[in-house]
Amino acid sequence: MSDALAASGGLDLSGLTQSPDLYPQNFHPQRQDFVICRMSEADYRAANFLDNRVMRPGMQRGVVPESEVLKAMEGGIEEQPLHYIFHCGHVGSTLLSRLLDETDLVLPLREPLSLRVLADGYSALSKREAPISEEKLDRFLETHLKLWARGYPNTRAVIVKVTSSAARLAPRLFSSRANSRAVYISLGAEPYLATLMAGPNSVLDLKGFAPERVRRLESYLGAPLPPPHLFMGGELAAMSWLTERLTEKKLLNEFSARMLPIDFDAMLKDVRGTLERVTKHFGLEPEKKYFDVLNDSQVLKRYSKDPSHEYSTQMRDESLAAARKDKDTDIKKGLAWLDKMAAKHKDAADLLKEATA
DSSP: OOHHHHHTTTOOGGGTTTOTTEEEEEEETTTTEEEEEEOOHHHHHHOSOSSGGGOOTTOOEEEEEHHHHHHHTTTOOOOOOEEEEEESSSSSHHHHHHHHHTTSSEEEEESOHHHHHHHHHHHHHHTTOOSSOHHHHHHHHHHHHHHHTOOOTTOSEEEEEOOGGGGGGHHHHHHHOTTOOEEEEEOOHHHHHHHHHHOTTHHHHHHHHHHHHHHHHHHHHTSOOOOGGGOOHHHHHHHHHHHHHHHHHHHHHHOTTTEEEEEHHHHHHOHHHHHHHHHHHTTOOOOHHHHHTGGGOGGGGEETTEEEEEOOHHHHHHHHHHHHHHTHHHHHHHHHHHHHHHHHOHHHHHHHHHHTO
16 A cells, blocks of 8 residues: 555545545544545435534545645646535525535535534634634635535536534635625524424524524624523524524625525425526526426425425424424513514614514
């Protein structure tokens, strides 16, 4: 075995620039290495998340020094347009990603773990807690952008579905690629709270992201907030909604020509119209038959994060109705918390007014 192959955990990196088959699943900033795994186009389409859940027994993978990755990339990469789906969490972003898969023009990257690591790294810079310098973080970001932008022969764009809390990285992503575009999918406050209260695992998800979201919301409002552990139930969901919707508003103000806002409820009422706008925004030109059969797509009849389960708009409506009945107190507490924030902060008041208009 050659020294390069040994350093690459047994992976042959010679095809790194020609195909997405070698995927940078994670990286370690301080150790300056990557976790590389071998995937197929079918693996990408099947993956709900490109975090550790994508790993499976028998998958070829290795820990590769950054120097070896950069050496393998010296010949350059033919990049496809790299676009993004931003969202406020639990608002149909995976559904939208899977509907775009149906064009057969897109390579989907759903929630790359490295993007979360990069977002946390850049946030740590402002607190002087970053494990490495901004220069090195920029280098890791650029390496990932190049590797993410690889495509298969039919790929016309790579579309990254970003973890909700990583949308704060959007300015760096846009400044790095002038042709990148994004959609931002969200919901109004009340349906968002009902959605989060309906999901059995949603509160755990909210608690995991709460510390970062509290810090981000404090920076937007310019005022301190209670510590994350004091937010409970509906208030926790309301805090998350306000943080991510203010992030959306900030991005739309800064990148209006490159951002397309989408309301999830409106999307469900007009799937074809929404996908016509989204594909046009991303510069995709699907065949007419794609739109003609869209409303009958099996994607709309399965649970996007686990297609083995049936799901439909009617089932979603029933779930929300049950949450509004069973979690009425939590939802009202969350909405009251938003009203309280609106009374204190103009940005919150303006957002609530816009979201209910």
